[in-house]
Amino acid sequence: MIVLRYLATILCGPLLLVGIIWVLQGLxxxxxxxxxxxxxxxxxxxxxxxxxxxxxxxxNRRPTGLK
Known part of the structure; x- marks a missing residue:
C-alpha cells in the first residue's frame, strides 16, 4: 500500500505543477x-x-481511527 502512495504522489506532483504553469502563462x-x-x-x-x-x-492523508 505504501508503494501505491508513493507512485500516486509522483504522478500527482507533475499534474499540479503543469496546471500551475498553464494558469500563470494564461494570465x-x-x-x-x-x-x-x-x-x-x-x-x-x-x-x-x-x-x-x-x-x-x-x-497522502492519514486514515482516521486506525492505529
Missing amino acids: NILPGSFMTGQIIWAIYGAPMALAGAGLLWWV
Whole structure:
C-alpha cells in the first residue's frame, strides 16, 4: 500500500505543477511561450492544478481511527 502512495504522489506532483504553469502563462504572468496571454490556458490549467492538489491531498492523508 505504501508503494501505491508513493507512485500516486509522483504522478500527482507533475499534474499540479503543469496546471500551475498553464494558469500563470494564461494570465500573462509567466512569459516565454505560445500560451502566454491566452486565457484559455488558464481555464485548462485551473482544473488540472485543482485535481493535482486534491489527489495529492487525498492520497497522502492519514486514515482516521486506525492505529
